[in-house]
Amino acid sequence: MAIQVTIDGRPVDATLNDSPAARDFADLLPLTLDLKDFHQTERIADLPRRLTTSGAPDPAVPRVGDLAYYAPWGNLALYYRDGDSASADLLILGHVDADAEQLGTADRITIEAAP
Numbered sequence: 001m002a003i004q005v006t007i008d009g010r011p012v013d014a015t016l017n018d019s020p021a022a023r024d025f026a027d028l029l030p031l032t033l034d035l036k037d038f039h040q041t042e043r044i045a046d047l048p049r050r051l052t053t054s055g056a057p058d059p060a061v062p063r064v065g066d067l068a069y070y071a072p073w074g075n076l077a078l079y080y081r082d083g084d085s086a087s088a089d090l091l092i093l094g095h096v097d098a099d100a101e102q103l104g105t106a107d108r109i110t111i112e113a114a115p
Helices: 020-026 100-104
Strands: 002-007 010-016 031-034 036-038 042-046 066-070 075-079 090-097 108-113
Touching: 002 090, 010 020, 020 090, 031 042, 075 090
Parallel strands: none
Antiparallel strands: 002 010, 002 108, 010 090, 031 108, 036 042, 042 075, 066 075, 066 090
């Protein structure tokens, strides 16, 4: 599922996967979120509500550009460095096609449904 993403005013290509959590996330769109750094690996933001975790895919190690949902905290994560392990609590929602430098310095993200 294609989505429109703007990072600090610059549009980038992005997609969501077809998981129940990603479909639930799409129902929240449009969203504009302020990002903060977490562990020098990801930029995170709180979502307006928790997403469904039913039917979650098998855990996967997050990679640069992955857009993910961390269920215990209910937040969105945008990875600018590869993660080091897979976790059942982390659901990959999709992928943002931007380089690590742009992702790592992102302060604000806007996510919208594709036209």
